[in-house]
Amino acid sequence: MKALGVFPRQLPRGRSRAVTLLLLVIVLLLVSSGMARQSQQSGSVAGDAQSQSSALPVSLKDLIREAEHNSPNIAVAEHGYEAATYVARQAFALPDTQVTLQHLSVGSPRPFAGYTNSEFAYLGLGASQEIPYPGKRGLRGQVANREADVRHVQIESVRRTVTDKVKAAYFRLAYLQQTLSVLERNDQLLKDVEKIVESRYRVGQGNQQEVLKSQLQSTKILQEITMHHREEGQLEAQLKQLLNRPQDSPDIQTELLTPRTLTYSASELLGLAKQQNPDVQTQQAVLAKTESQVELAKKEFRPDFAVQYMYQNTDRKFRDYYMAGFSITLPNRGRRKAELAEAEATRDQANKQLEAEIQQRLAEVQDQYVVAQTSAEQLKIYKGGLIPQSNATFQSSLAAYQSNRQDFETLLSSFRDVLNLEIEYQRELAEHEVALARIEMLTGVSF
Numbered sequence: 001m002k003a004l005g006v007f008p009r010q011l012p013r014g015r016s017r018a019v020t021l022l023l024l025v026i027v028l029l030l031v032s033s034g035m036a037r038q039s040q041q042s043g044s045v046a047g048d049a050q051s052q053s054s055a056l057p058v059s060l061k062d063l064i065r066e067a068e069h070n071s072p073n074i075a076v077a078e079h080g081y082e083a084a085t086y087v088a089r090q091a092f093a094l095p096d097t098q099v100t101l102q103h104l105s106v107g108s109p110r111p112f113a114g115y116t117n118s119e120f121a122y123l124g125l126g127a128s129q130e131i132p133y134p135g136k137r138g139l140r141g142q143v144a145n146r147e148a149d150v151r152h153v154q155i156e157s158v159r160r161t162v163t164d165k166v167k168a169a170y171f172r173l174a175y176l177q178q179t180l181s182v183l184e185r186n187d188q189l190l191k192d193v194e195k196i197v198e199s200r201y202r203v204g205q206g207n208q209q210e211v212l213k214s215q216l217q218s219t220k221i222l223q224e225i226t227m228h229h230r231e232e233g234q235l236e237a238q239l240k241q242l243l244n245r246p247q248d249s250p251d252i253q254t255e256l257l258t259p260r261t262l263t264y265s266a267s268e269l270l271g272l273a274k275q276q277n278p279d280v281q282t283q284q285a286v287l288a289k290t291e292s293q294v295e296l297a298k299k300e301f302r303p304d305f306a307v308q309y310m311y312q313n314t315d316r317k318f319r320d321y322y323m324a325g326f327s328i329t330l331p332n333r334g335r336r337k338a339e340l341a342e343a344e345a346t347r348d349q350a351n352k353q354l355e356a357e358i359q360q361r362l363a364e365v366q367d368q369y370v371v372a373q374t375s376a377e378q379l380k381i382y383k384g385g386l387i388p389q390s391n392a393t394f395q396s397s398l399a400a401y402q403s404n405r406q407d408f409e410t411l412l413s414s415f416r417d418v419l420n421l422e423i424e425y426q427r428e429l430a431e432h433e434v435a436l437a438r439i440e441m442l443t444g445v446s447f
Helices: 013-054 060-070 072-084 087-092 136-202 208-243 266-276 278-299 333-402 408-443
Strands: 098-104 122-131 304-313 321-329
Touching: 060 136, 060 208, 072 136, 087 136, 098 304, 122 321, 136 208, 136 278, 136 333, 136 408, 208 408, 266 278, 266 333, 266 408, 278 333, 333 408
Parallel strands: none
Antiparallel strands: 098 122, 122 304, 304 321
């Protein structure tokens, strides 16, 4: 009996080469598909990482630096000050020098008529210069410098106004984003309550009204979430405008708010407001400018002067003429008295405006100090008392409801207390931070 061969017979050489090439093509296709799949996975991971990085929280300090660098309002104030610095040199300079070219004909209107036969015909070249009374130019330059000082202080006023708006919008946006998470968390909690209500209704321990009330409360939360999205979009637009960002740029994610401590007393803040408030400093600069205007108006009673010189050339057989002149401009005293009265009235007005500005800013500091102080106390009450107590009451009501020892209305009321107190805490926290930001703008301090 012949033994069976366990090895196949050898293929012909041509068919062997074809099979080898086919195997190589299959391997290459598998490798290329694996690399493509790997690149797609890496691309999707990179896209996910990019989307996550775009949603990273942005600190308030970074946004303030961005606003100070990019705000067009601050740039407008800076260019206004730069332009005002060039006015003083114009005011201090002498009036323009006047150069005169004259020609006198004798016997005929034709040019150079009588120039060779009359000693009165001439060709003249002269110059004249007005000279204000000593001290006038200096006072005019001083008034211009005082105006530049006003523009310089206004830069700080605009900068603080922009940063205050950024802070207020940021804190409001943080409130909305944090309360949005509160609403979503409580909505999930309410869904768990709905399941309990529905299970009780199925076994005959509850009624349909309880199911409908729980669904109604869930719909109200959904409405609040929608309103939060609308307000959040509006604040995003406001912040992007303050930062000079495109409106279609990625939205801003805020950091979690934590209450800051008020480290100054009311008397210290009031004193700092008098010294460092830019609006008060602006009025002080305006008052200094009006005082210089009064001094200039008094100096305008003094006369101004003018000097002239002219050289007149005649024909060679006649002698040339040289003419020098000096003139005095006498001021109209009636007009000068009116200008002085106007300047003094403007100075008195600026003095009263400074007094009113100080009183207004001090009242604002005191008002915001009271808000910050009382809101800090309210935050302690919410955090240490109301919120824990409401959570404990809700858990107790839920357990009692499950054991059929309490009605659904009491459970729903305790749920509303939990939701409302958490939202009120976030609102009070935002108002506390806005009050501190307002104090920072008014006094120049940092917390």
